[in-house]
Amino acid sequence: MIKLAISTSAGQFALFLGENNKILFDSSSIEEIQELDYLLLQGLKIINKKIEDISEIIIDIGPGGTSRVRTGIAFANSLAYSLNISVCSVTSMKLACLDAALKYKVPVIFSVKSIKNNAYIGFYNNTNLFNNIEYGKIIEIIPKWIENIEEFVVVGAHREEIINLDICKNKNVIDSKMMFGNAKILIEKSNFFTETHLKFPEFALPVTEETL
Amino acid sequence: MKKIILGIETSCDDTAVALVDSEGNILSSVIASQLDIHNEFGGIYPEFAARAHISAILPTIHETLKKANISPKEISAIAITRGPGLIGSLLVGINTAKGLATGWNIPLIGINHLRGHLRSADLEEKRIIYPATILLVSGGHTFLAYMQSETDIKLLGTTRDDSVGECYDKVARMLGLGYPGGPAIDKLAKTGTSNIKFPRPLIDKGLEFSFSGLKSAVARYLDANPDANKADVAASFVETVIDVLITKSKKALKQFSAKSFAMVGGVSASPQIRESATEMCKKLNIAICLPPMRWSTDNAAMIALAAFDYLNLNITKPATSDLHLTIEDF
Known part of the structure; x- marks a missing residue:
């Protein structure tokens, strides 16, 4: 089954599709449009999978650019709801x-x-x-x-x-000279992100000063 | 089989979701209000509005589906407000809608919030007789428009500065009445006498509005008269607003031949403004269309209803935020 990882807290949207800790699609290969639904559908087409093949979504919940973080979380939460699967939230x-x-x-x-x-x-x-x-x-x-x-x-x-x-x-x-982490590890090291699997009525929320 | 559209509206401070069929029947409508969050600021705090939307939106969608006993398979399309509005709030709604549309594999239509408001007058039953003159008065907008049909809309005049709802909220804050200011001012005004002459900016000039001068005039009056009777201030303010709105509306009705006059938007819930508009239409022998109070403020049923207009015209606007849409845009 396919895992979808989305990270929006850094500069650009990063969307990955992977299986067994291996990345099959990396949205950085598509630069012209920065819309999550478009990137996801293109990615699924490229790896020849269907939306129903996604078994889990891993989402970066920030902190980071507030609008971008909320964009990613809103998309991840509703996609998970529509597919009846869980969201794994990672700061x-x-x-x-x-x-x-x-x-x-x-x-x-x-x-x-x-x-x-x-x-x-x-x-x-x-x-x-x-x-x-x-x-x-x-x-x-x-x-x-x-x-x-x-x-x-x-x-x-x-x-x-x-x-x-x-x-x-x-x-x-x-x-480290690093501003943010490389979001690829959401797929490649997904076994480290196991503690927050949320399924509706639970869902991911952005990190804010109030939620810490 | 009737088509069913799921409407989602998050342009400002209400998370609203509704299911509407192609005949305008509302199968369910749920609104999660943020009044308690913004009350302490005396107005909408955009960052908190966006945060509240992300917490409320999925439960609101779920409740809407449950109340109507509708499964996702029965939904033909999703309609989402794409603007104008607060960018953070819009983005939450738009991206939630994108996730649902992708997962359910159904079309997603971006809707102009203002077109939704105009169509609110036809929710539950057809009220507007075309051609119609429409006055939209809300917290974010104030304008007059002429509608030849549901979709053929011409902007006649808009505000150059504040909306009438914004003016209401600011004056309510000056009078210590809390947020939202509209109902509180209207209530207080009923106990006072209109004995203060506030300015009526642009009243004799075209069909454009201006309310920032009125707001400043009330502030200056209260500074100069700290012991002023608040009820009289409220009554004078409401009378000024009504005078401006009715004078402009009459002017529009005289210039553009209309069979009906519709008033929509949150401020149209004001009993005093409703009464004056009804009286005006009676004198001009023109039909008045006032949507029920519950559809005057922001709601998602109006967004879903507007989406049927888009579908009928084969207009497929992307669900991309646009803060600068006018009533003439789709």
């Missing part, structure tokens, strides 16, 4: 942190800009456990997380700010 933080953790094999800190100098900040210390997500100021949140850690990698919008924190001076802080 953009988990996606980015898992991507970085698999590459660097050290704990990860990920941040997304928000209003009034606040940030969504995530901390991930191994591939099975997503430790923490908080909303607030970098300077107030990060020091308590990294007190007892000597090495970690930073991902997201505040990499430089985190590297320059006083508490990081004697630590080995790796700059």
Whole structure:
């Protein structure tokens, strides 16, 4: 059965179709139209599958560009409802942190800009456990997380700010140079995203400062 | 067999879903209101509106189908409001509709919200006799239009600035009456006397409207008269609004030959405005069409009904958001 993964929190819409952790269709091959329904139908046509062949939808619920995130979630939720299948919701933080953790094999800190100098900040210390997500100021949140850690990698919008924190001076802080995670891992590492399978009347909702 | 359309409307602060058949019968209509969310801001907060839509939309769709006992297989098409409206709210509705249409493999039609409002006058029964002059008065829009038929529409005049509903909400806030302001001002106005002369911008000029000056005039009056009787302010404000709306409507009816006059949109639920419009039509010997109050405000039944016009004309507009649609656009 086919899995559909949608990530809209980064710059462009990313839509993947895959089977057994292998990507069969990647929407980056179609650049002219950025509409999810069009991308999905084109993808199904290319891999010679039907809409009914989709058995699960994995959706990136942000944080990220608010309108784009809601666009992806609204589409994923209603498609899942219409097909009577479940939606697996994954935060953009988990996606980015898992991507970085698999590459660097050290704990990860990920941040997304928000209003009034606040940030969504995530901390991930191994591939099975997503430790923490908080909303607030970098300077107030990060020091308590990294007190007892000597090495970690930073991902997201505040990499430089985190590297320059006083508490990081004697630590080995790796700059991943990544703003977001690669959404391909929603398919390729889908076995890591098993905790939030939602079927109507449950459905995915975007990450906001209220939902953390 | 009658065709059934699922209408979805999320252009502003109500998540509305309805099932309507090709004869205009409403099989079910469910509206999830966001009044409690926006009340504390004294107006609509767009970010919170979009958030509330995404929480409410699937349960509202599910309830609508359940109430009508209709299965997706019986639905011929989905009609979705594509604009004008708040972009965040529109995107939630549009992409939800796209997901459903893709999953159910049925057509999706993007509908102009304003055309939906005009068609609300024909919900449940045919009321409009064509040609007709239509006054749309709501929180987002104020205009006069001339309709030769359901689909042949000419814009006669619109507002240059605020809509009448926006003006109502702002004045209600000045008077400490909460949101939405319309019903509260109308109620208070009934207890007061219209003894303050507020300006009537553009009243003698064409068929265009302007309400920002009226709003400012009320603000200035309240600044200069902090102990003013609020009921008198409300009564004077309502009388000014009615004077402007009725004067312009009369002018339109004299310039363009019409068999009926229809008033639609949320502000048309005002009892005072309804009474004045009815009186005007009686004097001019013209039929008045007022949709039931429940179809005056935003709803999805009007979107579904408008979709049948699109289907009849073979017009297939994509479900792509467009914030700048006018009443003449599809």
